[in-house]
Amino acid sequence: MLRKFINKFKGDRKYFSIVFFILIILGASGIITERIVNETKKNWENHLTQKVNELEISVRNDFDDKQNELLSKLNIVRRDLRKTLLPENESYKELVKLINYEEFDNYSIEVFAPNGKLIAWNQSLAINPNELFPLNFPLGETYFLSDYLLTYLTIIDTAHIQSDIFYLTIAKPIEKKFSLANQYNPTLSFTNEVTLKYQTEFNIDYSPYSEKSKDGRKYSFELLNRQKNKIGVVTFVKPSLISTINNIKEESSKIQSLLVFFALIFAGLGLKSDFKKLNNGILKFSLLLLYFSLLRAILFMVGLPSKIISGPLTDPSYFSSAFAWGIVKSPLEFLTTNILIVILAIQIFRYSKKYFLFGRYLKNKIGRGILFIIFIALIFLLIRGLSAAVRSVIFDSTIRYFKEPNILPDLPSLVMNLNILLLGFAVVIVIAGFINIILKLFYIDPDKINKAKLILILFSITILEYIAFFISNDPLITPFLLAVFLFLIFLINYQIIFNKPNSIYNYLFALVIGSVVSITLLNYFNTKLERESLKTTAIEINRTDSNFLTFMLNETLRSANNQENTDQFLSNRYANFDAIAFVLWGKSSMQRESVNSGIRFYDRNQNLLGGYQVGLDPGKEIFKYIKDDTDEPTIVEISSEDNESIKYLDGIIKLKERGITKGYISAFVSFDIESIGANNTPDFIKSNLSILNRVIDVSQLKIFQFVDSRLSRLYGDVYPSRDQIKQIFQTQIDSNYNDAWLKLRFEGESYETYLFRELKDNKEIITTVSVAERAFSWDLFNFFKIFIVHSLFIVLTFLVILLSRVGKLNLTFKSKLLFAFLFISILPVVILALYNTQAIKERSREGIFNELSQRANYVEKHLTTQFQKFKTRDITTACQNAAKELGISFALYTGTDQLYNSQELYNRIGFFDTKLNPKTYYHLNYLRYKEYTASEKINNFNYDNYYRYISINDLDYILSVNDAFNKIKITFSTTEVNVVIFGIYSFAVIIIIIISTFFANQISQPIQRLTKATEAVGKGDLSIKIDHNERGELKDLLDGFNLMTSELKKNQMELAEMEREAAWKEMAKQVAHEIKNPLTPMKLALQQLIISYKDKSHDFDKLFEKVSQTVLHQIDNLNQIASEFSRFAKMPSLKIEVVDLVSSLNDTVNMFIHEKTSIIINSKLSKADIEADLSQLRRLFINLIRNSMQADAAKITIDLSEAGNNYQILFSDNGSGVNAADKEKIFNENFTTKKQGMGLGLSLAKRFLESIRGDIKLHSTSKSGTTFLITIPVYHKLSDNQK
């Protein structure tokens, strides 16, 4: 049995040859790797020299690319400069406009007039306009320009316009010196770029005065500009032998993994044709399951695809589950697993559908019962499995699917969305498949649906699933969701049963349902996560204790002390200590934790040199605690001068050079409930990696902390009432976890509350975190947020299906209709969506404009009022007062230079320029706008800045208020509006596609049937009749067609009758004529014989012999005439040719495609050549099909197979069958059971088949159907020799 089965798998030689070839390469790769390793070891010195040279050349090339890019931009600017500074242009308006085009967004450009005045610039300024001269480097040469935050690759050059010399500078950031852990600050580092690219540690000193490294383990070379002048030094660690060998082995392992993968794929392809030949669906599925399991296991073992594709898709923080030993440990691994799951799910769906439509009913009642229970359990487990997977997708991921800032999420989130969709789709089609099998177990006949029985079965399934739900300890789904889930899946089964079972669009339908189901579950578990985030918040509040803060300060101070150049800065009295402190802070864990903190520098006399701080402004108390006898950091807890209840940790460390204290670095930090969500830190600075910032809006929380039963701290705008405090302390606390859940009411609204108890330093600390129940965001907004992404995948699938069927579609009436529907309905939807988005964007901008303009009004009014009261007050003091009293951040400009900024610290650090925004300058100065809102950017953080001319004390200023520091509230963000608009419209588009397909089918179906029927008439089948329920013109058309065919048939019969009659008459005449001819001589001879007999003639004997001869001769003549007539009456001569039985069967069956009876051809043969008369053969099949239909058959199955030298056709129907008494007569001529039949069909069929050495037999017949067995010899093409 096994051998027989194995023998079936002979494989495709072509693919197996490839597999064999791959296996040889695989084996060889191991030997080659070993050889390369040995060769590398042996000639290591040469290899090292070569490798070092290669690295140098590569890095030089990379740098040259950057230089060339900068030069090309410089040339463009120079061209623009010449074009716009023609004498006829009276201003620099066009120049300002041109250099602020998007193509220069990553560059800093400045243009100076011959008098040294800055006349045009774009975005941030790399070179301080006042520091252009003396030039740092010769004109036209690239060099590195560094400040505390960035290093730029720069060129200063001139442009000669007539007799004037203009200076122009162009700079592009090449190295960012600070880092902030948030999405607005991508890393920008040429050093990192080459380190990652060449897998060795690089260090680039961007100074022409830097020296080469003297460390023997490192290699240095000079970076030269195009004029071959040194502008920097690159140093890299020479590759070690061990790391080189490890790299070789790693690369080899990657190649081998790929080879294994391809070997498996080609082995699969090699077995594909044998696999297709298998009849048993279950066996086929088992083999497929085995193959894919093996494929996945091997992929996992060899580390594919993670080994080849690195980056965020393989980052486990985006998603990782330990399910099945880690086959879903990253978004990419999850996707790989899902693709294989989907393929298997589709197979289950296909096999179950085939079983439902054509499978045999299972008779064993116990077996059916067991299978039913198993399938019910499987369905529930699948639903629960999907829920468990979606829960893991939510809880085991840092992606906050519903809080993505953009309408189209980033790559990891996009892939996770696809994963959820695929998983939902797979589970939906597998469950639909299982329901198909259950229906078959209950004898639901797809051809004769008993609707009441069907509803009863589906109802029973629902009830049993609910029983499973209530039995389950943790069903992971709500009863409502279970009902929705089952209902949607039943819709797919409805589509299969009542509409088109084999339509490829069923998968599209399943995809939509899979999407709806998975998003609903995602939403459900997201609310659970939001609830859990209260717990996380309470843990977070208690996590950041003084131990951790002390560690943080200790580590920051030590790291700052060890930082290169820190002590050198102290010797430089012009050093920007604000920027240095900011860079140190950004790299420390204080930024990552987003706590109130800062770093400051002091000189040896304890004078403040500069610093950076957020949310905390300590004094110099720390110096009271500093000890002379230690160089270690001193860290103490200090109470704030303003408010003693506010405590913070302050630390200090001496900065020494050769044992002499040159200054101090102080770091300080505090953690308070108010720090939750880092409200004191500007958005572009704070870390948003903390889960707190992303799961739930922290501003909606109400937090109370009690120490030894007394309220010590709170967050939010409410104090707890006495009753609420009582409720909190009376709550039963879990003794293991020291926590509890309760509901508190604030202002009549219910708040979900998490209570957490902690024992610290013998004090009982109780923390409660509450959020309004309505804040749990389970709504349509969330649904659409994900559905937009899913709909993109769904529409993409639809397009792929459409494109894959373009050849088959051939722009039929139906496809034209579908395209017309889609075009007409989707176009307005898209236009409407775009229009609405634009309108809302305008409204949103208007909202921002109003908010900022209102704040500008307050500032202007405040400043004006101050000057009305105190005329001599200086403008800076007035601005400081306004900022402090109004709490509004703003800046004031005179001309294009900044006069005041309430966020001066960020100016000093170098985050903002003191020059007016160039686009604002263009609009206010050249276009004469009174006010202007500019979209500005700090790294990737976008914000709006409102500018307005104001007049104070008869002097003109430009006032600016932005939303980077002033938090404004607009009703809806653009993303939120986009989600609603595109979410609803994408849903509408999917519904339109489904409805359009349905209507296109409905409308085109009668036309398609008419086309097929016309084809059948063309082929001579006049018995065809189109049954329909149409109304209107279509009814008239179809009725007209039916009338036409019936009339044609009637006329044909009458004509045939007349022809037959005429033929008979003619034949009778001919027969009479022909018969008369021999009769006359016979009569004459016999008369002669009679006379001779009467005369008793003596020649009688002689005459008798002669007459007898004559009569016999004439009888022969008569016989010959009869034979001639018989031959004449024979069937028309056959036109024998080579005919393909498969296509002939298909053609014939296609003629009946719109009949109620379903006709299925089962054959593994793609071609079956016989010798026959094609028209007779078709007539034979038409006769058989018509007979079956007239016997009320709902289904006809035609099984074509090859048996020895014959083809066998088993022609089966489920009609009323042949009576036992008639079995023997059916092939007789003139035998018929039909009222209008002539009894010729089967006799003619038999005669025709016999004429081509074939046969037809009644194989079996009963009341449930009849089967005919037809055999026809296989046509063997003769070779030339045989011919």
Next chain:
Amino acid sequence: MKNIIYIILIILLSTVSFAQQSNFKPKSYPNRNTQNDSDIFREIENNIQEGNISGISKYFGQQTYFSFSNGISGYYSSNQAFYVLEDFLKVYKVTSFQFDHIKNDKNNSYATGKYSYDNRGKRSIAQVYISLKKIGNNWNITQLTIN
């Protein structure tokens, strides 16, 4: 043939049942309850030295806070924490690790130490902070900071 059907169904049933598992339990450690915090810190120290993630992950609670110098920062589920730490230790290969300070407490203990590592041939030292919290009878790692 019917037997094949039953076998397939059993395979499917067991596969689907396996999919129900949602919480990662690396291994069973019966002695976990009886250990004191100092022993756990020593065990963690050894496991970090050996790069044995399973030995550390058994102390992960439902949510563990990670803050690493490569930008990783936030609360991670036990499933995520396992692979996040595994990835970190793969890139920053430990050359030596030792706690230099351990503070024991009845419910909340912590330790700090030095983590020497090799990152693409570049050797460096990071400071480590680990805090443990007693939940019921078990100690869980609540925070791991590597700067």
